[in-house]
Amino acid sequence: MAAHPAFADWDGSVAHARAMQSELAQRVVLRDGFPKTLRTIAGFDVGFEEDGAVTRAAAVLLDAETLQPLQSEVARIETVMPYVPGLLSFRELPALLKALDRLGATPDLVFVDGHGIAHPRRLGIAAHFGVVTGLPSIGVAKKILVGAATTVPHQMRGAYVALRHKGEQIGWLLRSKPNCNPLIVSPGQHVAMASAADLTMRFVTRYRLPEPTRLADRLASRRDEDRG
DNA sequence: GCGACAG
């Protein structure tokens, strides 16, 4: 099934995938582990072609200071698994890792479209990506998978409220843009809960999505009649 | 048992 070494020991079953998530979740560290001054950051997202038969991942490297894109890569692989809520990383991570490979560079921080620890077993695709690569990561999703917030964030840009699940905070609902649905931001690897929202807002310009994820989104989807 | 369910 999966062709990437990170999935070499997976027997292909849903049960084993869940067990692997629980084990990998133990390795997630919620402590800021990135340079004080970010040099480069990257955004990752996935899209599909050929009716889902082909998985296409996009990676965009940006200058953390100017937010200007420095490099863009698109990787394609044969789709390895259907979409199953909670097991998204087993479907999309192989392609994302290939895109990171093509990037060659080592960004100081990575943003992945999807959840970090805001997941049933605390291992959303951004957290999985971080544990496997060792890179600091943050998950930026558009919808909640699990958990709930007591209130909604104020309409002011940058406002946020906690997303909780089973007695613990698993992320934030962040109003990145006024009058737009809040983003669900959660730490992946080497990022503290308290820093996740700030770090994300740091890269939001005039759109709902932060630049890293927004640019990767355009490349992964077929909106920008593409390249690669 | 019944719904909810990232992309």
Added chain:
DNA sequence: ATCTTGTCGC
């Protein structure tokens, strides 16, 4: 995720 034009609201 993906198929797709116009339209309402800030």
